[in-house]
Amino acid sequence: MGREARWWFVPPDTGTDLPKLLAMRTVRAFGDGYVSLLLPVYLLALGFSPVAVGAIATATLLGSGAMVFGLGLFAHRFSQRQLVLGAAVLMTVSGFAFSLTGAFWPLFVIALVGTLNPTTGDVTVFSPLEQAMVTQTVAARDRTAVFARYSLLGSLAGAAGSLFAAVPEWIDAQTQVGLITALQAMFAIYGVFGVLTFFVYRTLTGSVEPPGHAPNAPLVESRPIVMRLAAVFSLDAFGGGFAVQSLVALWLFQRFDLSIATAGQIFFWAGLFAAGSYLLSSWVARRIGLINTMVFTHLPANVFLILAPLMPTLELAVTMLLLRYAMSSMDIPARTSFVMAVVPAHERAAAASFTAVPRSLAAGISPFAAGWLLSVSSFGWPLVIAGTIKIGYDLLLLRMFRSVKPPEER
Numbered sequence: 001m002g003r004e005a006r007w008w009f010v011p012p013d014t015g016t017d018l019p020k021l022l023a024m025r026t027v028r029a030f031g032d033g034y035v036s037l038l039l040p041v042y043l044l045a046l047g048f049s050p051v052a053v054g055a056i057a058t059a060t061l062l063g064s065g066a067m068v069f070g071l072g073l074f075a076h077r078f079s080q081r082q083l084v085l086g087a088a089v090l091m092t093v094s095g096f097a098f099s100l101t102g103a104f105w106p107l108f109v110i111a112l113v114g115t116l117n118p119t120t121g122d123v124t125v126f127s128p129l130e131q132a133m134v135t136q137t138v139a140a141r142d143r144t145a146v147f148a149r150y151s152l153l154g155s156l157a158g159a160a161g162s163l164f165a166a167v168p169e170w171i172d173a174q175t176q177v178g179l180i181t182a183l184q185a186m187f188a189i190y191g192v193f194g195v196l197t198f199f200v201y202r203t204l205t206g207s208v209e210p211p212g213h214a215p216n217a218p219l220v221e222s223r224p225i226v227m228r229l230a231a232v233f234s235l236d237a238f239g240g241g242f243a244v245q246s247l248v249a250l251w252l253f254q255r256f257d258l259s260i261a262t263a264g265q266i267f268f269w270a271g272l273f274a275a276g277s278y279l280l281s282s283w284v285a286r287r288i289g290l291i292n293t294m295v296f297t298h299l300p301a302n303v304f305l306i307l308a309p310l311m312p313t314l315e316l317a318v319t320m321l322l323l324r325y326a327m328s329s330m331d332i333p334a335r336t337s338f339v340m341a342v343v344p345a346h347e348r349a350a351a352a353s354f355t356a357v358p359r360s361l362a363a364g365i366s367p368f369a370a371g372w373l374l375s376v377s378s379f380g381w382p383l384v385i386a387g388t389i390k391i392g393y394d395l396l397l398l399r400m401f402r403s404v405k406p407p408e409e410r
Helices: 002-006 017-045 050-077 080-098 104-113 126-137 140-164 167-174 179-201 223-243 245-256 260-288 290-296 298-310 314-328 331-341 345-376 381-401
Strands: none
Touching (some): 017 050, 017 126, 017 140, 017 167, 017 179, 017 245, 017 260, 050 104, 050 126, 050 245, 050 345, 080 104, 080 126, 080 179, 126 140, 126 331, 126 345, 140 260, 140 331, 167 179, 167 260, 223 245, 223 331, 223 381, 245 260, 245 314, 245 381, 260 290, 260 314, 260 331, 290 298, 290 331, 298 314, 298 381, 345 381
16 A cells, blocks of 8 residues: 555645546536436426437437547647636536426537536546546556546545435425426536536646647557557447436336436445445556456446346346446546556647547447337346447457556556
């Protein structure tokens, strides 16, 4: 443990930027935690079909992918602080706009161009920017551990957000406000979180920017490995798109007729289990390496995902899901750390963007198909498909990158 045992979330002498980045990741994850559950509830309450729910979930992911792609192309023209402030503006507009309309096409457009997230994992334009900025604030020896804490805070906040998702149902039962109005208020709160993020990120210092003359640079030196990583990551994301939290919640609603409060409790515990895995991630990575951590913690998680729809009772299905969440997120800090480690500092924002783009685009295809599958059967075929594809990703990742070592493993 050594040096790591002497600090918890922030290494010594890292300045003020890292705590701000961690705090705003927490705020946004809290919003994502309840939005991912309330998105299908809101759309179903408006009278939309599961196919329409899947279409809007697809729009959120495709829109995020397009924005991250644009970031990869043009990030070198702007400072990272300018770009993250623009993302905060989009978050603000997304929340308030979603709370003001109930028609399908306006909601679809807002989902496409905004930052709403149907899963607790961060797939928005914030993610590559924050990854690059966090890396600038810490030493290489602390990088994986800091990303584990970055993910841990996001998971804990997302879990708390899942519990917060029960508030509209409580308001509907206790007052005359009505469920739809209460749900719209929750999206407005998400917009307020965007305002908070904007004002906090205005205070970031120049330490979050990469060294050199240009704020960022397009991919040059790292292009070959980044393109290979992007290709294999897209397979994982395509599989994961069949099991984003909004659609897992929709499956539970349909299969077991759950209330919002019960689903919120389930995903609260799922978030806590995921958080525990983040704490173990850097410890495991130091002992078996980043790639091995990504693969050998992910494989059993995907087996549990496949088993969930096969369970005859809610209790057994939830057990499989919780076991899946307990292991499925351990690869996230390792994956982020690996990408940041194998590219030069001035290309990190572009590398994070170009590895995220195929993930968002690939993940954006599958929710629509998952929504259609749930409209014709409550069995849970999307979970089986997701687990099977993701197992293929694990094996391919191990074959392609097990010989590539980051600096701390050489």
